[in-house]
Amino acid sequence: xxxxxxxxxxxxxxxxxxxxxxxxxxxxxxxxxxxxxxxxxxxxxxxxxxxxxxxxxxxxxxxxxxxxxxxxxxxxxxxxxxxxxxxxxxxxxxxxxxxxxxxxxxxxxxxxxxxxxxxxxxxxxxxxxxxxxxxxxxxxxxxxxxxxxxxxxxxxxxxxxxxxxxxxxxxxxxxxxxxxxxxxxxxxxxxxxxxxxxxxxxxxxxxxxxxxxxxxxxxxxxxxxxxxxxxxxxxxxxxxxxxxxxxxxxxxxxxxxxxxxxxxxxxxxxxxxxxxxxxxxxxxxxxxxxxxxxxxxxxxxxxxxxxxxxxxxxxxxxxxxxxxxxxxxxxxxxxxxxxxxxxxxxxxxxxxxxxxxxxxxxxxxxxxxxxxxxxxxxxxxxxxxxxxxxxxxxxxxxxxxxxxxxxxxxxxxxxxxxxxxxxxxxxxxxxxxxxxxxxxxxxxxxxxxxxxxxxxxxxxxxxxxxxxxxxxxxxxxxxxxxxxxxxxxxxxxxxxxxxxxxxxxxxxxxxxxxxxxxxxxxxxxxxxxxxxxxxxxxxxxxxxxxxxxxxxxxxxxxxxxx
Amino acid sequence: xxxxxxxxxxxxxxxxxxxxxxxxxxxxxxxxxxxxxxxxxxxxxxxxxxxxxxxxxxxxxxxxxxxxxxxxxxxxxxxxxxxxxxxxxxxxxxxxxxxxxxxxxxxxxxxxxxxxxxxxxxxxxxxxxxxxxxxxxxxxxxxxxxxxxx
Numbered sequence: 127x128x129x130x131x132x133x134x135x136x137x138x139x140x141x142x143x144x145x146x147x148x149x150x151x152x153x154x155x156x157x158x159x160x161x162x163x164x165x166x167x168x169x170x171x172x173x174x175x176x177x178x179x180x181x182x183x184x185x186x187x188x189x190x191x192x193x194x195x196x197x198x199x200x201x202x203x204x205x206x207x208x209x210x211x212x213x214x215x216x217x218x219x220x221x222x223x224x225x226x227x228x229x230x231x232x233x234x235x236x237x238x239x240x241x242x243x244x245x246x247x248x249x250x251x252x253x254x255x256x257x258x259x260x261x262x263x264x265x266x267x268x269x270x271x272x273x274x275x276x277x278x279x280x281x282x283x284x285x286x287x288x289x290x291x292x293x294x295x296x297x298x299x300x301x302x303x304x305x306x307x308x309x310x311x312x313x314x315x316x317x318x319x320x321x322x323x324x325x326x327x328x329x330x331x332x333x334x335x336x337x338x339x340x341x342x343x344x345x346x347x348x349x350x351x352x353x354x355x356x357x358x359x360x361x362x363x364x365x366x367x368x369x370x371x372x373x374x375x376x377x378x379x380x381x382x383x384x385x386x387x388x389x390x391x392x393x394x395x396x397x398x399x400x401x402x403x404x405x406x407x408x409x410x411x412x413x414x415x416x417x418x419x420x421x422x423x424x425x426x427x428x429x430x431x432x433x434x435x436x437x438x439x440x441x442x443x444x445x446x447x448x449x450x451x452x453x454x455x456x457x458x459x460x461x462x463x464x465x466x467x468x469x470x471x472x473x474x475x476x477x478x479x480x481x482x483x484x485x486x487x488x489x490x491x492x493x494x495x496x497x498x499x500x501x502x503x504x505x506x507x508x509x510x511x512x513x514x515x516x517x518x519x520x521x522x523x524x525x526x527x528x529x530x531x532x533x534x535x536x537x538x539x540x541x542x543x544x545x546x547x548x549x550x551x552x553x554x555x556x557x558x559x560x561x562x563x564x565x566x567x568x569x570x571x572x573x574x575x576x577x578x579x580x581x582x583x584x585x586x587x588x589x590x591x592x593x594x595x596x597x598x599x600x601x602x603x604x605x606x607x608x609x610x611x612x613x614x615x616x617x618x619x620x621x622x623x624x625x626x627x628x629x630x631x632x633x634x635x636x637x638x639x640x641x642x643x644x645x646x647x648x649x650x651x652x653x654x655x656x657x658x659x660x661x662x663x664x665x666x667x668x669x670x671x672x673x674x675x676x677x678x679x680x681x682x683x684x685x686x687x688x
Numbered sequence: 689x690x691x692x693x694x695x696x697x698x699x700x701x702x703x704x705x706x707x708x709x710x711x712x713x714x715x716x717x718x719x720x721x722x723x724x725x726x727x728x729x730x731x732x733x734x735x736x737x738x739x740x741x742x743x744x745x746x747x748x749x750x751x752x753x754x755x756x757x758x759x760x761x762x763x764x765x766x767x768x769x770x771x772x773x774x775x776x777x778x779x780x781x782x783x784x785x786x787x788x789x790x791x792x793x794x795x796x797x798x799x800x801x802x803x804x805x806x807x808x809x810x811x812x813x814x815x816x817x818x819x820x821x822x823x824x825x826x827x828x829x830x831x832x833x834x835x836x837x838x
Contacts, residue, residue, distance in 0.1 A: 186753065189784055189805075190711060191805075
């Protein structure tokens with residue numbers, strides 16, 4: 127039972143404003159004490175452990191309080207500095223094995239780089255604190271939103287669950303209450319009209335983070351939600367789940383086909399729902415742009431990774447050039463490394479110089495799909511800049527300013543993905559190349575076997591007329607017909623292959639058979655030959671797991687011209 | 689030792705142990721003004737142990753990094769043999785180092801949850817209620833199990 131929250135919005139706003147109004151002075155004082163500790167640290171060339179601990183404590187407090195006071199950018203800036211200071215503190219721990227300690231020259235260079243980077247971050251914090259404006263606090267804008275919000279939004283939050291069709295269920299109020307307890311805002315939408323109204327006619331309703339539909343109460347809702355969350359929908363890309371009592375495999379397959387992220391057996395608990403959402407987020411994370419960092423300075427590498435992680439990139443640190451090569455060479459397809467961040471700190475003795483590494487990367491085909499961001503901290507730089515500029519996609523100088531650095535790497539990742547995507551499609555698409563189709567098929571087959579879900583494979587080609595130019599009609603027809611989860615690619619014997627995940631054979635046949643008539647209408651005289659098979663059948667007949675090539679061949683063999 | 693009588697409908701009396709004045713003020717606002725709770729604040733672990741002798745808290749909201757002692761050690765002291773209340777009040781960590789707090793929570797039975805800083809003051813009270821509800825349910829199950837065994 128959740129206690130009643132004070133509802134007088136004006137009182138809340140006044141109290142919030144007076145609390146937030148005191149914060150800028152307090153944050154300034156905190157930055158001043160941080161600067162004092164940093165000055166002590168610089169005076170001792172970064173060796174004063176007590177000053178380092180004091181600075182870290184101030185950054186930690188600033189990171190914790192600024193975000194809670196509604197100034198997330200300041201909090202994130204302080205968190206970056208805290209990570210850098212902590213990495214330095216961990217590195218400089220007094221019990222460090224002296225035999226593993228870096229040699230004197232290297233240690234001094236590391237300290238100088240660390241201090242330069244810390245000073246830059248401190249300067250940014252100073253600017254942010256000087257510019258703090260009480261009205262910009264998200265607490266006050268959130269309070270305003272909560273006053274303006276239509277009834278049903280329990281508490282303002284970044285995470286919003288829309289629960290649809292829950293009006294007649296006894297179990298759902300508890301689910302909603304616990305979701306709120308976990309910090310979510312919840313909106314209950316009783317029927318299809320309310321869903322449409324929330325999506326289209328009420329511009330003040332925010333985009334949900336997650337949608338849960340009671341399939342038993344609203345059997346027609348999936349069509350509406352599928353449209354709203356589709357590529358052109360107002361809630362495009364928002365994951366949605368369904369709850370149903372005893373959902374059959376068929377229902378699960380149908381819902382997957384229209385874009386649902388899954389069907390949960392009712393009654394659904396908040397914890398179950400949140401766990402499922404976390405799994406979805408993790409799956410989405412697998413699609414995040416990947417960045418590999420090679421930096422001889424582990425303290426700065428830790429900070430760089432934190433900055434890129436915070437910007438929504440999946441950043442990893444490679445310990446050595448060999449590890450970097452191995453990681454880049456291993457994966458293929460869309461999961462490859464998008465960006466390599468290579469940092470020149472002046473090579474330790476025996477290690478290859480950054481200019482040699484960059485040159486080797488440019489010559490090695492395994493780096494063809496990756497963008498190279500070079501960060502130079504070498505002084506003087508004139509000697510190497512011209513040389514390195516030819517080898518990198520982007521050249522930056524250290525110390526790094528986190529916000530533009532993260533934006534630069536993100537932009538490079540996007541370009542890498544676009545380029546790799548182009549390489550995977552025939553011309554402008556949408557047909558995947560044979561190699562890309564084989565990659566996609568291998569992944570989907572593995573998933574279908576793991577989840578025991580049906581997968582139908584179709585092979586098709588035009589026959590009867592000079593079909594070279596006619597394939598365009600078929601490809602366009604398929605592009606307009608196939609669902610987002612389906613895959614179209616180049617099959618054997620120059621035909622087209624279509625993968626229908628989560629689809630049983632009879633459903634796949636019913637889905638694709640109408641193409642014959644439609645193609646005939648679009649291209650008079652054209653005939654379609656088509657063969658279908660399922661993974662389950664193929665595995666059973668073979669007595670073992672068939673390969674993707676085997677499945678494609680089986681679909682090709684099943685083809686019959688009509 | 690006195691026996692505490694936890695409220696059935698949620699935590700009402702909160703002992704907040706936090707050395708940062710800004711965080712104290714925003715937590716007070718979140719729990720008192722928005723959550724309708726009573727909050728007693730302390731800036732150090734020593735002060736918290738002293739105040740707990742006279743203040744019967746339903747829940748302790750505890751920072752992990754305190755100037756005089758570690759939050760984990762404080763949580764252990766509150767539930768140790770010299771604790772003023774039996775059973776000890778449940779502890780929730782409010783911390784900027786949630787990973788470390790979660791590790792500590794796994795070994796310290798009085799810790800019932802971890803909330804990360806920065807937090808959303810608008811939902812802090814309901815988050816505490818949710819943790820309280822979960823704790824009460826597990827306490828009830830544990831008592832039932834004891835009754836069946838005994």
